[in-house]
Every structure is written in C-alpha cells, then in structure tokens.
Amino acid sequence: MSVLLMRLAGPLQAWGTRSRFVHRHTEAAPTKSGVIGMLAAARGIRRTDPLTELLEVSFGVRIDQPGQVIRDFQVARTLDGRTSMPLTYRYYLADAVFLAAVSGGRALLDGLHDALTHPHFPIFLGRRSCPPAGVVSLGVHDGELTERLATWNWQASAWHQREHKSQRTVRLEILRDAHDGDPITETTPDEPVSYDPTHRQHGWRSVVREHTDVNNPLFRPITDHDPMDALEGWSCT
Amino acid sequence: MYLTRFRINPARRDARKLLTSPQAMHAAVLAGFPHPEDHTRSDARTLWRLDQSTDRQITLYIVSPGQPDLTHLVEQAGWPTIDTWLTRPYQPFLDTLQNGQQWAFRLTANPVRSGRRKDGDDTQRYGHLTADQQTRWLRERTERNGFIIADQPDGQPNLLLHQRQSLRFTRRRGERPVSLVTATYDGVLTIQDVDGFRAALTRGIGHARAYGCGLLTLAPTGRP
Numbered sequence: 459m460s461v462l463l464m465r466l467a468g469p470l471q472a473w474g475t476r477s478r479f480v481h482r483h484t485e486a487a488p489t490k491s492g493v494i495g496m497l498a499a500a501r502g503i504r505r506t507d508p509l510t511e512l513l514e515v516s517f518g519v520r521i522d523q524p525g526q527v528i529r530d531f532q533v534a535r536t537l538d539g540r541t542s543m544p545l546t547y548r549y550y551l552a553d554a555v556f557l558a559a560v561s562g563g564r565a566l567l568d569g570l571h572d573a574l575t576h577p578h579f580p581i582f583l584g585r586r587s588c589p590p591a592g593v594v595s596l597g598v599h600d601g602e603l604t605e606r607l608a609t610w611n612w613q614a615s616a617w618h619q620r621e622h623k624s625q626r627t628v629r630l631e632i633l634r635d636a637h638d639g640d641p642i643t644e645t646t647p648d649e650p651v652s653y654d655p656t657h658r659q660h661g662w663r664s665v666v667r668e669h670t671d672v673n674n675p676l677f678r679p680i681t682d683h684d685p686m687d688a689l690e691g692w693s694c695t
Numbered sequence: 696m697y698l699t700r701f702r703i704n705p706a707r708r709d710a711r712k713l714l715t716s717p718q719a720m721h722a723a724v725l726a727g728f729p730h731p732e733d734h735t736r737s738d739a740r741t742l743w744r745l746d747q748s749t750d751r752q753i754t755l756y757i758v759s760p761g762q763p764d765l766t767h768l769v770e771q772a773g774w775p776t777i778d779t780w781l782t783r784p785y786q787p788f789l790d791t792l793q794n795g796q797q798w799a800f801r802l803t804a805n806p807v808r809s810g811r812r813k814d815g816d817d818t819q820r821y822g823h824l825t826a827d828q829q830t831r832w833l834r835e836r837t838e839r840n841g842f843i844i845a846d847q848p849d850g851q852p853n854l855l856l857h858q859r860q861s862l863r864f865t866r867r868r869g870e871r872p873v874s875l876v877t878a879t880y881d882g883v884l885t886i887q888d889v890d891g892f893r894a895a896l897t898r899g900i901g902h903a904r905a906y907g908c909g910l911l912t913l914a915p916t917g918r919p
Contacts (some may be wrong), residue, residue, distance in 0.1 A: 471907075624749075632797060678855060682748045682749055682750075683746065683799065683800075683801040683881065683912065683914050684700075684783060684913035684914055685698060685801075685913060685914055686700050686783065686915050687915055688696070688781040688788060688798070688913050688914055688915060689698060689784075689785070689788050692783050692784050692787050692788065693783060693784075694697070694762060694782050694783065694784060
C-alpha cells in the first residue's frame with residue numbers, strides 16, 4: 459500500500475458537509491469529499507465525469523494546527539447593482555494547517571502527486587476563494603495510512619510550534635476512514651459519489667478519531683534554577 | 696555575604712501586593728535587616744529576584760551583606776508553620792570560585808540604553824524591548840563583569856531569554872508611575888576574571904537593582 463501525503467495550509471480554508479441555504483458551514487478538519495474533489499480538479503476530471511478509481515482510496519487527516527473559525531457576512535449584488543443576492547453567512551477556518559493522506563495503488567498516487575504539482579484546474583481548500591499556501595503534495599510514500607499519519611513530523615507553522623515550546627511532544631488528533639472492526643466514532647454524509655452540480659451525491663462515511671504524539675522541533679526546556687544547590691553543605695551558625 | 700531563599704504563598708493577600716509592586720517588595724526585603732549596614736555596605740548591597748519555576752512556585756532570592764530575618768514576610772506572605780526561609784553563607788562559596796569554571800546562571804535584568812529625546816534635553820534611559828537588543832545588552836556587559844557566555848556544541852551561545860516584560864507600578868500615591876523593562880536570562884557562563892565576577896555577584900548587574908533586577912545566581916551545570 460502507498461500513501462500520498464498533503465500539507466493543507468492557507469490563510470482560509472472551508473470544509474463543509476452540512477451547509478443549508480444561507481449558512482455555509484465548515485468542519486474543524488478537511489472532509490473526504492473536499493480533498494477528493496481537490497484531487498479530481500488537479501487531475502482535470504470534470505464535475506460530470508465519473509470519479510471511478512478516486513472512489514476507492516482511503517482517506518485520513520491529522521489536525522496539526524487547529525486554526526480559528528471565523529464568520530464572513532457576505533453581501534452580493536448583481537453586476538448592474540439592482541438585485542441583491544441572498545445574504546449569506548460563510549464560515550472559514552483561519553490559520554489552520556492539516557496533514558491529509560490518501561492511500562491506494564502506487565500508480566494512481568504517483569499520478570495524483572504529478573497532478574498536484576501541475577494541476578489542470580486550480581486547486582483550493584474547500585472553497586474557491588481559499589487557495590493553498592505553499593506546496594500541497596509531500597510525495598508518495600510506502601506504508602500504511604494510519605502509521606504515516608501518526609509518525610510524520612509536525613507541519614504547524616513556526617509561530618504555532620513556538621507557542622508550545624515548553625512541550626517536548628504535542629498531541630494531535632487524527633480522523634480517518636474506519637476499517638472493518640474499528641470502533642467508529644461518528645458517521646457523516648461525506649463519502650463522495652458524484653460532484654455533478656445538478657445532482658451532487660454523497661454516501662455515509664464512518665470515521666475513527668485517534669490521537670498521536672509527535673515531537674515539537676522548537677521544544678526549549680526551561681530548567682529550574684536553584685542557586686541553593688551550589689551552596690549545599692554550608693549553613694549559618 | 697548571605698544567600699537566602701524564601702517561598703511565597705501566592706494565595707495570601709499580602710503576597711499579591713508584593714508580587715505586583717517591586718516597590719513594596721523592596722521595602723519588605725529591606726525590612727528584614729535590623730541594622731542599615733546589614734543591607735548596604737560600601738562594597739556590597741542587597742539584591743533580590745523573584746523566580747517562577749516550571750511548577751508555578753514563586754521563590755524570592757536575596758543576596759545581602761548581613762543575615763536577614765524574614766519573620767515579617769513569613770507572617771504576611773509565606774507558610775508560617777511549614778516552610779520559613781533558608782539562609783546560607785555566601786562567602787565560602789564565593790571563595791571557591793576560580794577562573795575557567797562553568798556555571799549555569801540566571802539573571803533578571805533591566806536592559807536599557809541612555810539617550811536624549813532631542814538635542815539639549817537631559818539624557819534619559821530607554822528600555823530595550825526586542826530579544827535581540829536584550830541579548831546584545833547582556834553580551835556587551837559580560838566582559839566587564841568577569842565572565843563570558845559559553846557556547847553550545849552547535850556554536851550558538853548558551854543563552855535563553857524568557858519572561859520578558861514591561862512593568863508599571865506606582866511608588867507613592869499621586870506620583871507618576873515607574874515603568875521598567877525586565878528580561879530573565881538563563882544560560883551557561885565561564886568565569887574569566889574571578890575578582891570582577893565576585894563583585895558582579897555581590898553588587899549586581901545593570902540598573903533597577905532595588906526593583907528585583909541585577910541579581911546573578913549560579914547553579915551547577917548538571918554536566919561533568
């Protein structure tokens with residue numbers, strides 16, 4: 459089995475599963491349909507095209523830097539200014555960093571890695587207005603998805619790592635597809651079936667929540683300093 | 696010379712007053728000496744520093760020419776029945792110091808530069824606010840105080856800044872508040888000129904020595 463790792467970072471991201479009408483929500487972590495959709499866009503698959511082999515991959519994501527949910531109250535008018543479009547509340551994740559992984563056959567993943575480096579359609583982080591910052595693909599690696607997500611080094615920004623400098627390791631949350639026999643944490647309507655704009659379809663996806671401890675490269679211990687140690691043995695009369 | 700350690704009980708009301716006002720703490724420290732010559736002599740003065748350890752314990756260290764009696768501090772801000780204070784003679788330790796020795800050190804200082812707002816004004820002290828300026832401030836003062844900062848195996852100086860803060864407190868009612876920039880330096884030093892170094896340990900480094908700055912203390916490096 460091979461694993462394609464991706465660093466999903468940007469000023470804004472938005473990963474929705476349950477938006478209705480004027481409230482466009484975001485989840486706290488990238489969704490499978492969002493990331494598979496991004497890969498399909500990079501590959502040049504149109505929304506009406508069948509997804510075929512992309513539907514077979516297994517997906518997982520690690521929350522390296524949780525970011526903050528912010529709300530945008532969006533007002534839009536038609537070009538001539540006469541008609542007001544529906545007012546919407548759009549939710550975004552600001553300043554978040556994720557490590558996403560898909561596992562599948564080597565040839566498929568190599569192709570996806572190439573597609574991410576030279577995307578056919580522009581790629582974005584869940585919403586068209588959220589371009590990724592930096593290189594997305596971290597390459598294709600051998601091994602299991604679970605193990606790769608648990609051990610890959612911490613992708614958070616330097617300032618975020620510095621804020622945790624008193625911690626040698628940090629505990630990160632992993633959300634991944636459940637295998638047979640896993641204790642399922644939750645089920646979400648997030649299994650992509652078709653991105654056809656006229657008939658978008660999602661199946662139910664079983665998710666497992668796990669944790670992993672990774673090293674903090676900016677760990678700087680503050681040792682306790684006791685000047686009395688040097689004076690051991692002398693006492694006042 | 697004496698080195699004294701006193702643990703502060705932050706749950707007590709008087710402790711909060713002492714922790715928020717260096718002016719009040721300075722008065723409380725000096726009140727621990729029955730005779731004026733115990734806290735100030737021509738070649739030494741009383742220095743103190745507040746340390747916060749990783750387990751949130753707050754400790755007051757005092758270096759003084761005479762032996763202090765901190766009963767009033769224990770009654771106001773300590774644990775009277777369990778933990779009072781520990782005083783040890785400092786001179787025998789100072790006598791064992793030698794050139795070339797390495798020690799882990801801690802110093803809380805007031806890094807400032809003198810300048811004028813404009814030509815013709817009196818000079819005035821301006822606090823160094825950035826970590827770079829504060830590091831440079833200490834490195835410019837190591838030699839005249841008889842030590843150098845040791846290098847780490849990777850060639851970088853073994854020095855870490857933390858608890859950099861700007862303090863504001865009032866001395867007397869109605870007066871303008873005092874503002875003070877402090878930085879705590881942790882690192883490893885090598886003694887170069889032991890006489891100058893002893894003077895630095897007993898007289899302090901930099902300004903604002905009455906306000907908990909300038910006390911340099913040593914601890915074993917933990918390495919052979």
